[in-house]
Amino acid sequence: MDGLGYEQGTGFLLARMGSLTARSWTAFLAAHDLTQGQYTVLVTLNERGPLGQRRLAELVAVDARNIVAVLDSLAQKELIERRPDETDRRRRLVALTDKGTALVRDLADKAAQEQEEFLKPLGRNERAALNRLLRRLYETHVEGS
Amino acid sequence: MDGLGYEQGTGFLLARMGSLTARSWTAFLAAHDLTQGQYTVLVTLNERGPLGQRRLAELVAVDARNIVAVLDSLAQKELIERRPDETDRRRRLVALTDKGTALVRDLADKAAQEQEEFLKPLGRNERAALNRLLRRLYETHVEGS
DNA sequence: TATTGTTATACTCTATAACTATA
DNA sequence: TATAGTTATAGAGTATAACAATA
Numbered sequence: 001m002d003g004l005g006y007e008q009g010t011g012f013l014l015a016r017m018g019s020l021t022a023r024s025w026t027a028f029l030a031a032h033d034l035t036q037g038q039y040t041v042l043v044t045l046n047e048r049g050p051l052g053q054r055r056l057a058e059l060v061a062v063d064a065r066n067i068v069a070v071l072d073s074l075a076q077k078e079l080i081e082r083r084p085d086e087t088d089r090r091r092r093l094v095a096l097t098d099k100g101t102a103l104v105r106d107l108a109d110k111a112a113q114e115q116e117e118f119l120k121p122l123g124r125n126e127r128a129a130l131n132r133l134l135r136r137l138y139e140t141h142v143e144g145s
Numbered sequence: 146m147d148g149l150g151y152e153q154g155t156g157f158l159l160a161r162m163g164s165l166t167a168r169s170w171t172a173f174l175a176a177h178d179l180t181q182g183q184y185t186v187l188v189t190l191n192e193r194g195p196l197g198q199r200r201l202a203e204l205v206a207v208d209a210r211n212i213v214a215v216l217d218s219l220a221q222k223e224l225i226e227r228r229p230d231e232t233d234r235r236r237r238l239v240a241l242t243d244k245g246t247a248l249v250r251d252l253a254d255k256a257a258q259e260q261e262e263f264l265k266p267l268g269r270n271e272r273a274a275l276n277r278l279l280r281r282l283y284e285t286h287v288e289g290s
Numbered sequence: 291t292a293t294t295g296t297t298a299t300a301c302t303c304t305a306t307a308a309c310t311a312t313a
Numbered sequence: 314t315a316t317a318g319t320t321a322t323a324g325a326g327t328a329t330a331a332c333a334a335t336a
Contacts, residue, residue, distance in 0.1 A: 011260035013279040018163005115156035134158040
């Protein structure tokens with residue numbers, strides 16, 4: 001019942017801001033010929049090391065069926081490779097190639113600059129606070145299990 | 146060079162968390178036969194009152210071409226109506242119907258409960274801080290102009 | 291000529307059903 | 314029978330080109 005009718009919930013704001021962020025984020029990645037899904041996979045592999053597709057999909061929070069095409073495209077770019085798991089011939093271990101590792105590191109630097117624009121309205125301490133809160137949420141929702 | 150390779154930037158976390166939030170948010174809205182785009186339009190109209198489609202699209206941060214189908218679907222549900230603008234016959238003013246207004250208010254309450262689940266990892270003060278930071282970002286990026 | 295709204299097309303993301311091969 | 318990976322399809326969100334009516 002305040003000026004604007006009622007207060008927007010955090011969930012709405014998060015989904016909404018995420019969608020806006022994702023847009024500029026997508027444009028940034030597109031300039032480097034990557035989609036969000038591809039980048040998230042690269043980042044996750046960089047953090048965790050080689051993973052089976054099932055576990056990888058879980059961490060990226062994508063259905064295991066839908067990660068296949070993403071991995072195909074990354075493999076074609078020679079950013080990842082699928083290695084056979086000798087102990088279980090159903091499994092394939094997904095790993096970053098050297099080229100993939102180099103790309104992730106390069107993009108991390110450029111992305112930091114990219115964020116400046118978007119986060120301008122917030123001061124230094126506020127950005128740190130936002131980063132910390134988001135990280136807490138992210139880790140709880142993704143690390144789980 | 147910390148444990149996990151390198152630190153995730155705020156932009157990445159925001160896009161990522163937004164995507165995760167959007168997922169449960171989408172499921173919640175789907176239970177009430179709405180998409181995210183539809184809901185965002187309803188919320189915006191509720192805050193701002195009747196708007197031309199161009200300005201509405203701007204506030205919702207959707208391309209003006211792509212809001213047409215969203216408005217069509219909302220009009221079919223009788224949640225909004227397009228009124229001719231007598232002073233400029235090119236324009237059509239989009240307004241919430243009584244039914245639409247009632248729905249937005251009803252969903253705002255239910256959404257607040259829905260968020261509990263997602264925000265559980267954060268304490269009361271932290272949620273308030275997150276809400277405040279996101280609102281600042283949202284308003285800067287959307288109110289603009 | 292510029293602006294408001296529209297139609298149509300294409301790509302990404304997400305969700306789902308049905309399948310192959312291994313265990 | 315259960316699990317790892319795959320194929321194929323469909324809806325929603327986003328981006329873009331081309332267009333009609335009006336200013």
